[in-house]
Amino acid sequence: MKTESRLEKVLEKGEFAVTSECGPPRGADPDLIRKKGELLKGVVDAVNVTDCQTSVVRMSSLSCCLILKEMGFDPIVQMVTRDRNRIAIQSDILGAAALGINNILCLSGDHQRFGDHPQAKNVYDIDSIQLIMTVKQMRDEGKFLSGEELTKVPRLFIGAAANPFADPFEIRALRLAKKVAAGAQFIQTQCIYNLKRFEEWMHRVVDMGLHEKVCILAGVTPMKSVGMARYMKNMVPGMDVPDEIIERLKGVPKEKQGEEGIKICIETIQRLREMEGVRGVHIMAIEWEEKVREIAEGAGLLPRPRI
Amino acid sequence: MIVAQAKPIEEILEMIDKYDKILLVGCKGCVAVCAAGGEKEVQFLASAIRTARKTQGREIEIREVTLERQCDPEYVEQIRGFAGDYQAILSIACGVGVQFMAEHYREIPALPGLNTSFMGGALEQGVWSERCQGCGNCVLHLTGGICPITRCSKSLLNGPCGGSSNGKCEVDPEVDCGWQLIIERLKALGEFESRFMEIVPIKDWSTSRDGGPRKIVREDMRQ
Known part of the structure; x- marks a missing residue:
């Protein structure tokens, strides 16, 4: 089924897609998300809104999506299975579609151990692959998980995440295949710093023919400083930051490290663009949204196509 | 025990x-x-x-x-x-x-x-580890004898999340990634190819605590 998703249309046209993300505020002020939105105007084809990322409580993804939708964006609602059971999930899927949201990213979510409420009870009624199946069943079969029919189907472009840098490496392409089989139409990857390993994963993906069944958007995150690079390398599970990135940032004066991080990011995008099977880029500038335009511009991704 | x-x-x-x-x-x-x-x-x-x-x-x-x-x-x-x-x-x-x-x-x-x-067992003198959550619908025959409900911190049924690193869980570097263990075991048993790619459907948790307090009645044993 075709949806009203701008992202789907851009990919359909064969354009190299650009997405980015907005982290919702830790409060009820809608202007904070509008401000982030302003920085991304005309820069992206669609914008993700994270769902209490790292298990820290923030404004809900769906609410922020609506605010961004009103600004003219095509938001991607992120949904984790950590906090919702199948009843809440299906309810939010219907709600998202009713509010004109066209895209959903299906995730299991960071464990609450990392967040500001480690005492919370988690849900995990279903996993991320089962969430993909849930959206697909509701959309394509018009049925709830119970088998009962729903009145108007939610027309959502279905996305999922992939982390080529997590272990065990040899199953990472297979896990992508499972997500594709479940119904994922686009994939946004973990931030790529180790291009060699990503390329190796991408080879496997292409060998399996998965790149023809799903649109892979390669994830990038600019480093603000060598401190951030070290933190990502040592503290963030499933993140692969090669020493050469750290060395390169170390090699420039502190006040120039951010600039160097942007340069690295742009070079990475240029290399990713050449890789077979990469259909777009997902720029995650964490609390640095003002740099997304510069990165997209630098990588020659602007202007975005008109749809 | x-x-x-x-x-x-x-x-x-x-x-x-x-x-x-x-x-x-x-x-x-x-x-x-x-x-x-x-x-x-x-x-x-x-x-x-x-x-x-x-x-x-x-x-x-x-x-x-x-x-x-x-x-x-x-x-x-x-x-x-x-x-x-x-x-x-x-x-x-x-x-x-x-x-x-x-x-x-x-x-x-x-x-x-x-x-x-x-519910668990002793790994060595003075060390005990959890093995079962009593979900009421055992899947150990599908997962190489290692329970994904218990051993995966997120109870994922379709493979490891993106937080599995060097065989360890993202939750705690002391905790083994349950899915890494399952994958290794399935490979050792020659069952990896057949088992891993199969999408495990959404679990029926009604046999677990989620169905309310549980009770077993064995008519054959009642007097």
Whole structure:
């Protein structure tokens, strides 16, 4: 089924897609998300809104999506299975579609151990692959998980995440295949710093023919400083930051490290663009949204196509 | 077995603060095996309570008993003759034992001396690890004998999340990634190819705690 998703249309046209993300505020002020939105105007084809990322409580993804939708964006609602059971999930899927949201990213979510409420009870009624199946069943079969029919189907472009840098490496392409089989139409990857390993994963993906069944958007995150690079390398599970990135940032004066991080990011995008099977880029500038335009511009991704 | 550990003595002292005559009941089942609530632990706890009370200048009378099992009416009834002589029953069985005490001796408060932790086994002397969550619908034949519900921190059924790193879970570098273990085991069994790619459907949790308190009735065994 075709949806009203701008992202789907851009990919359909064969354009190299650009997405980015907005982290919702830790409060009820809608202007904070509008401000982030302003920085991304005309820069992206669609914008993700994270769902209490790292298990820290923030404004809900769906609410922020609506605010961004009103600004003219095509938001991607992120949904984790950590906090919702199948009843809440299906309810939010219907709600998202009713509010004109066209895209959903299906995730299991960071464990609450990392967040500001480690005492919370988690849900995990279903996993991320089962969430993909849930959206697909509701959309394509018009049925709830119970088998009962729903009145108007939610027309959502279905996305999922992939982390080529997590272990065990040899199953990472297979896990992508499972997500594709479940119904994922686009994939946004973990931030790529180790291009060699990503390329190796991408080879496997292409060998399996998965790149023809799903649109892979390669994830990038600019480093603000060598401190951030070290933190990502040592503290963030499933993140692969090669020493050469750290060395390169170390090699420039502190006040120039951010600039160097942007340069690295742009070079990475240029290399990713050449890789077979990469259909777009997902720029995650964490609390640095003002740099997304510069990165997209630098990588020659602007202007975005008109749809 | 059910693995439990002692509550901090301060918490127990606070619980029994208003009593000066208590019945301390241990259990020779699981909690004795995991050295939390057997005969030895009854003696140890009784003496710790007496010492603490002595320093407070308030004596306490404690009768020490250890039953064969506290999850079986037959044994729970063995204290019927004298339970009424005490102001409270301090049970150092698992939560089942404490509740059976409460159900059988309705006029006396039953207090928990342990924190019941999980169903697991001993890895080595002094180390116990969780293995089962009692979901009521075992899938171990599909996952190489390693439980994804218990061993994966997110209870994922379709493979490891993106937080699996060097065989460890994102939640704690001391915790093995359950799915890494499952994958290795399936490979060793020659079952990886056939099992891993199959999408495991959404689980029916109604056989788990989510279906409400559970009960098994075996008509063939009833009298």
